[in-house]
Amino acid sequence: MKASLQPLAISALLFTSITGGLWAEEEISLAEQLSTRAAAAGKKSDPARSAEYARGIQVVANSGIVEAAKQVGDKAPDFTLKNASGKEVKLSEMLKDGPVVLTWYRGGWCPYCNIAMAAFQQKLPEIEATGAQLVALTPELPDHSKDTKKENNLEFEVLTDLNHQVADQYGLVFELTPEVAELYKPKNDLIKFNGEDAGARKLPLAATYVIDQEGIIRWAFLNANYRERAEPSEVVEFLKEMK
Template sequence: MATLFEEIKSYKETFKQKAPEEKQRIMAQATKELEESGIAKGLKTGDHAPDFTLPDATGQSVSLNEELSKGPVIITFYRGGWCPYCNLELKAYQAKLPDIQEAGAQLIAISPETPDSSLSTKEKNNLQYKVLSDEKNRVAEQFDLVFKMPDYLIDVYKDSGLDVPGHNGNEDWELPKPATFIVAQSGEIIFADVDSDYTKRTAPEKVIDILKNHQ
């Protein structure tokens, strides 16, 4: 089975071959500007994770503190089910879910999508872990992950038929940077990976290794 890195590499190669050069240039420019802006750097290792309560894909409330009572929690913030890189990541974590559970951890995925959109993402990828809806990015804000898409990038998304407002239930055009955190039962963040480049994701194998070493 291909690793997440290999899956992403393959998708990027296909995108490079098929997508118009101008579209690729604009998207690369937006990523570069986001990186250089210095905004939304994310919480760091050693920080205390803020508690939160969010609805899952079926509308049931899930709180971080309650999940931490069961063991350490992996939190992965993703942009939405419309993002191919997010779907690759979500499926990669699903494939490693037995190993994550064996390490005694819980897994939570969070996006700004509405519960209905989150349910579609969960069903599409056959996810057996909690997929939470963080409308208006309130929790992502607490983790210092939120940025507003520039107008020129919004135009590209619209031209591509990507209805981000439809998925998120608002016209903010705000997204979280993709990020993965491991939160110990004490609430301390023992691993944090935040990247302005939305094509870069944390391999589940890396997360599992950290969990095992922390036991």
Template sequence: MNAMNSEAAQLWENAAQQMPGEIVEKINTGMQRMIDGETPYSPLAVGQTAPAFTLNNFDGTPRALSEYLAKGPLVLFFFRGDWCPFCNIQLKHYQDNLVEFAKYGAQLVAVSPEKPDHSTVMAEKHRLTFDVLYDVADEVGEAFGVTLRVPSEHEEVLTQLGVPLTERNGTANWTLPVPGVFVIGQDGKIASTFVNPNYRIRAEPEEIIAALATL
């Protein structure tokens, strides 16, 4: 296990020791339901054309997929929100590897269903220098096939822990993206994918760099 996922595993181990057993059981049960496909999703595959989109970044500036691809390949990753500690680890590690991505002419763009005011706080916290886009009602996540309905166990836990997901996302839908990374070539074709319903495991920067090296 590489650095990022090792950090995430340690975080979960520490958190599970501090939380009530009932909550840990609910989290694990919901996770297993996602892994078993009980909350279905169908991510786009390698070779498919990435669907066009235009989304606002956290300061309200519209950004289009075509705009990014005009400059080079794109590393597009979907994350759940500022409230997710595993997403925060991922964002931090990706920011630390921007120079490595840039060696292949690639830009990095993050997409989340969380409203921009939360993204702004997160961007400042991690000193992010790449775009974080607001995916209203998970529409782009749906187009890429990574949106799923939150398991009932996780809905209960998030409510218990004071994470008002619908309020933070600005929608009545209890949906989130499966954390996933799509490496998209300048031709608009998906060159590599890293999508895992186990949100504690994310695409390591080294895996993304290896994918970029094949373009």
């Protein structure tokens, strides 16, 4: 079952005060949106379940995957993947037209991913104004990624990283603990969403990279906690500095 897009993520603008008869607008950061979602989920969740999720995050952090993944200064592995419509997209070809913002999301079943994708969509005009392109990678099979793209009104490329092949090259693939995998299974069966060969316990970190036209990683966000994501506004600011 796919997670529905939270109302909070639909608009990242909050009317906060009236100044001189006009509404003042304050942008809500992605971090704030994700924190609000996590707090709400925590209030409804069984304490034992929450503790198991927290332990699962800590296991990933302790594994050293964040430190071992591709970092700033590394060459970004090239790849060719298909989008939701079956069209092949090649990283090196995209780089001919400008820098690429490469971001992974776990799946449309993940509410944190949907909030993050909505936040990136909101910043898409600013990203493109710098001459860069935004691309999201997901282990979801094309039918599911197509649904995610449609339901979240995403106007950027969403590519299926079948069986985590590209995520593996970037060093982003980890295994859920057996306990967390069992908690996911009733509603978020990874075999159903990603295919049998992708594995019932494997997922990519929700990483984000900025890759320059030489194929070098210039900016990176890596975190073992799936509730924390790259801040789109920070990506935009970095891209402006790159110009």
